[in-house]
Amino acid sequence: MSDDPQSQDGVRIRVRKLSKVFGKHPDRALALRDQGLDRAAILERTGDTLGLSNIDFEVRSGELLVIMGLSGSGKSTLIRCLNRLIEPSEGEISIEGDEITRMDAKRLRECRRRHFSMVFQHFALFPHRSVLANAEYALEIRGMPKAQRQEKALDALRRVGLEEWKDAYPRQLSGGMQQRVGLARALASDSSVMLMDEAFSALDPLIRRDMQQELVGLQRELDKTIVFITHDLDEALNIGDRIILLKDGEIVQVGTPEEILTRPANAYVERFVEGVDMSRVLTAQAAMRRPVAPVTLDDTPGEALARMDEGGVDTLYVVDDERRLAGILERGAVVRACAGEAPSLATLIEREVPRVLPEEPLHHLFPMFNKRSYPIAVVDGEGRLRGVVVRGAVLAQLAEVGREAPSPEPVPSLAPLDGPSATGVSS
Amino acid sequence: MIDVPRIPLGGWIEAGLDFLTGHYSHVTRAISRFTRSNISSLNDLLMAVPPWAMIVVIALLCWRISGYRLGVFAILGLSLIWNLGLWQPTIQSLSLVVIATLVAIIIALPIGVLAALSDGFNRVVMPILDFMQTMPAFVYLIPAIPFFGIGAVSAIFATVIFSMPPAIRFTALGIRQVPTELAEAADAFGSTRMQKLLKLQLPLALPTVMAGINQTIMLALSMVVIAAMIGANGLGAEVWSAIQRLQPGAGFEAGIAVVILAMLLDRITQAMKGREAAR
Numbered sequence: 103m104s105d106d107p108q109s110q111d112g113v114r115i116r117v118r119k120l121s122k123v124f125g126k127h128p129d130r131a132l133a134l135r136d137q138g139l140d141r142a143a144i145l146e147r148t149g150d151t152l153g154l155s156n157i158d159f160e161v162r163s164g165e166l167l168v169i170m171g172l173s174g175s176g177k178s179t180l181i182r183c184l185n186r187l188i189e190p191s192e193g194e195i196s197i198e199g200d201e202i203t204r205m206d207a208k209r210l211r212e213c214r215r216r217h218f219s220m221v222f223q224h225f226a227l228f229p230h231r232s233v234l235a236n237a238e239y240a241l242e243i244r245g246m247p248k249a250q251r252q253e254k255a256l257d258a259l260r261r262v263g264l265e266e267w268k269d270a271y272p273r274q275l276s277g278g279m280q281q282r283v284g285l286a287r288a289l290a291s292d293s294s295v296m297l298m299d300e301a302f303s304a305l306d307p308l309i310r311r312d313m314q315q316e317l318v319g320l321q322r323e324l325d326k327t328i329v330f331i332t333h334d335l336d337e338a339l340n341i342g343d344r345i346i347l348l349k350d351g352e353i354v355q356v357g358t359p360e361e362i363l364t365r366p367a368n369a370y371v372e373r374f375v376e377g378v379d380m381s382r383v384l385t386a387q388a389a390m391r392r393p394v395a396p397v398t399l400d401d402t403p404g405e406a407l408a409r410m411d412e413g414g415v416d417t418l419y420v421v422d423d424e425r426r427l428a429g430i431l432e433r434g435a436v437v438r439a440c441a442g443e444a445p446s447l448a449t450l451i452e453r454e455v456p457r458v459l460p461e462e463p464l465h466h467l468f469p470m471f472n473k474r475s476y477p478i479a480v481v482d483g484e485g486r487l488r489g490v491v492v493r494g495a496v497l498a499q500l501a502e503v504g505r506e507a508p509s510p511e512p513v514p515s516l517a518p519l520d521g522p523s524a525t526g527v528s529s
Numbered sequence: 530m531i532d533v534p535r536i537p538l539g540g541w542i543e544a545g546l547d548f549l550t551g552h553y554s555h556v557t558r559a560i561s562r563f564t565r566s567n568i569s570s571l572n573d574l575l576m577a578v579p580p581w582a583m584i585v586v587i588a589l590l591c592w593r594i595s596g597y598r599l600g601v602f603a604i605l606g607l608s609l610i611w612n613l614g615l616w617q618p619t620i621q622s623l624s625l626v627v628i629a630t631l632v633a634i635i636i637a638l639p640i641g642v643l644a645a646l647s648d649g650f651n652r653v654v655m656p657i658l659d660f661m662q663t664m665p666a667f668v669y670l671i672p673a674i675p676f677f678g679i680g681a682v683s684a685i686f687a688t689v690i691f692s693m694p695p696a697i698r699f700t701a702l703g704i705r706q707v708p709t710e711l712a713e714a715a716d717a718f719g720s721t722r723m724q725k726l727l728k729l730q731l732p733l734a735l736p737t738v739m740a741g742i743n744q745t746i747m748l749a750l751s752m753v754v755i756a757a758m759i760g761a762n763g764l765g766a767e768v769w770s771a772i773q774r775l776q777p778g779a780g781f782e783a784g785i786a787v788v789i790l791a792m793l794l795d796r797i798t799q800a801m802k803g804r805e806a807a808r
């Protein structure tokens with residue numbers, strides 16, 4: 103709905119003054135809260151638990167929002183209030199302008215079918231249904247014809263790489279595979295928002311990493327809006343576009359991973375982020391430099407050599423008319439071309455250039471350095487050259503934040519090409 | 530000692546029963562006719578099959594559901610019953626058990642589902658079930674007679690009341706045992722209550738429900754024997770007449786037939802439950 107004010111400002115879900123009291127006297131508990139009593143005091147006075155208090159935030163369209171906090175901080179309660187698996191005690195929640203908190207049972211059901219899918223910590227697959235029948239569930243209860251819903255469910259299973267397992271039963275699969283089915287069940291429903299409650303917390307660390315990468319990939323590809331819950335800061339920093347930090351049912355800080363790390367709102371957050379491996383958080387954008395002015399395919403080898411000498415570099419990027427990265431030139435090849443017949447640059451360039459998006463975490467760049475001697479190009483979504491990352495710059499960036507780089511191998515000393523001032527340069 | 534007047538509890542109950550029989554006997558008599566015709570048609574149907582054919586069919590069924598051991602046991606046990614001349618009373622008892630169990634299940638399932646879904650209803654129903662189960666079984670026979678007369682229908686009425694509680698309890702238990710996360714998943718994708726019940730809760734509760742049905746069948750069988758006291762035909766009647774004529778041998782023969790029937794019914798339903806659980 104383009105005339106909807108909420109979708110225009112990119113907000114999908116808006117949460118206002120949300121509170122939840124578990125117990126018999128929510129009004130009394132909230133009144134005590136308003137008098138300034140904290141969770142423990144309210145529990146002592148009334149026997150009721152203040153699960154959430156005065157929560158305000160937005161979920162923006164297409165973002166992966168992480169809600170993070172220690173066990174008992176109210177994360178599960180919060181995510182279940184969004185689709186009203188748990189009834190809020192006060193406050194408003196709206197999705198694309200429709201107020202969820204006011205819906206009757208029938209409208210709520212329709213809203214859940216259209217807008218929400220959910221992935222659970224312990225997978226919550228239906229044990230008596232095959233993998234395919236699990237993936238179909240959301241479509242089946244909407245009354246979609248069998249052939250059509252099976253096709254969609256198979257599509258979803260294909261996305262998570264489990265197509266061949268469609269006839270298996272959940273208990274025949276490993277934990278990681280089961281959660282992929284959980285993911286497929288959510289994807290098949292084609293909901294606008296995916297709610298994930300500690301979806302990867304029950305998985306082995308290695309599988310967990312893979313799933314995180316896969317989720318980020320899926321989210322980019324499908325433009326999903328995801329609310330992801332975790333108690334694990336590393337996970338939050340790894341996948342979150344934004345992070346909401348929850349403590350005792352209240353929001354402590356909202357921000358991007360970098361903001362949370364570099365500008366903690368208070369001592370609690372500071373303690374929380376202590377000991378974080380910075381290379382996981384900082385992105386290619388933070389470490390990239392302005393590349394030496396690239397040449398285009400129409401330029402001559404002579405011009406390219408002149409640029410290289412000017413910039414004091416041994417490699418040079420080649421771009422097309424719209425600054426899209428076409429390849430890279432090596433000094434040796436260019437010198438030989440100048441001495442000989444001087445063919446066009448198109449025959450000289452190496453097209454296989456290591457490249458990353460600006461938001462790629464730095465720790466993904468280390469293995470690329472191991473394989474290649476080239477620097478890594480940073481390109482935007484359209485493939486336009488935005489910067490370059492050399493190994494030394496990565497280390498310098500990490501050093502600047504005051505952290506040691508966790509290197510997969512001993513790091514050879516390598517002087518930065520130019521100062522570490524070029525962070526965030528576009529061109 | 531102070532002379533406390535005796536509370537006329539029994540009098541009240543009788544007055545209540547009199548009122549009910551006075552006003553509703555046309556209903557109960559209609560039920561009685563209907564049930565009686567069902568019992569006799571089932572009975573006639575089972576008796577129309579020659580015993581050897583019935584033994585083969587039951588043995589095959591046991592073999593398919595459970596395994597060859599139960600099949601062999603069925604052949605030996607049922608042949609013994611036939612040989613002792615107890616085939617007809619055994620079939621009569623079996624008809625009573627089958628009909629009473631069906632009625633009990635038809636009533637118990639919805640009640641069990643409601644008890645699982647509503648805490649309030651659960652709080653009301655559970656004490657009633659305790660009452661129904663601990664009341665000595667004979668007592669149900671007495672009010673059955675004014676409603677349904679002497680014979681099989683009263684026996685079924687008393688049997689249904691006596692044997693229903695486990696089916697209700699286990700149905701409620703089975704549904705309540707469905708993990709919260711699974712129920713949440715069904716809700717989160719927008720299931721209606723009925724969809725959640727039919728697509729998730731009942732299928733997952735099925736093994737537990739079957740365990741309840743197994744107990745219901747066993748209770749029904751024990752009650753069907755007792756029901757001979759109010760004129761129901763079958764193995765119970767054989768035992769009863771053996772007692773009156775002081776014939777311990779005949780009494781034991783009928784008793785052994787009951788045991789064989791009980792073991793067959795138990796093993797068959799157990800095996801069905803196992804198959805459900807293994808899916």
Ligand SMILES: Nc1ncnc2c1ncn2[C@@H]1O[C@H](COP(=O)(O)OP(=O)(O)O)[C@@H](O)[C@H]1O
Pocket residue numbers: 124125151152153171172173174175176177178179180
């Ligand atoms: N159904 C409930 N009844 C009472 N208290 C609850 C209930 N659910 C959660 N709580 C309490 O609310 C607080 C937040 O719980 P939860 O949202 O599950 O935290 P998290 O998911 O962050 O671990 C905890 O103190 C928990 O004990």
Ligand SMILES: [Mg+2]
Pocket residue numbers: 177178179300
């Ligand atoms: Mg939780």
